[in-house]
Amino acid sequence: MEIKISELAKICEVNKETIRYYERKSLIPKPNRNKSGYRIYGSATIKRLLFIKKMQDFGFSLSEIHKLLGVVDKDSDRCQDMHQFVSEKLEDVEQKIKDLQRIQTILSELKACCPNEQDLYACPIIESVIEVNEREADIK
Numbered sequence: 001m002e003i004k005i006s007e008l009a010k011i012c013e014v015n016k017e018t019i020r021y022y023e024r025k026s027l028i029p030k031p032n033r034n035k036s037g038y039r040i041y042g043s044a045t046i047k048r049l050l051f052i053k054k055m056q057d058f059g060f061s062l063s064e065i066h067k068l069l070g071v072v073d074k075d076s077d078r079c080q081d082m083h084q085f086v087s088e089k090l091e092d093v094e095q096k097i098k099d100l101q102r103i104q105t106i107l108s109e110l111k112a113c114c115p116n117e118q119d120l121y122a123c124p125i126i127e128s129v130i131e132v133n134e135r136e137a138d139i140k
Helices: 005-012 016-024 043-057 062-072 082-112 124-139
Strands: none
Touching: 005 016, 005 043, 016 043, 043 062, 062 082
């Protein structure tokens, strides 16, 4: 399969400039060119771009994705600190989960104290948030 950059951009739902940027940053390999000088990509590039997009959806930065691709590319320099990278990323994810669970608890508590019939001006949620802000102001 051989496709031009515009087809690749459409398939992967990215901008052509994004593809060129990824090439400059070595996230995807430099493509071959046809006789007219157009970049020609194969199915491996499609898979790689879709992988990059999915990892970005998961919250990975391009720098982190570059490290992960080192494993795929069997690049010993980028693979060297993979264990430390994965350990740090795992800690980061675990912290985010704890933070989200704390937010979930707070929202559940606020929801429980909110009767549907009350007038907006007597809203316990707003009162609760104001009280938290006042307590935090007293701490500072």
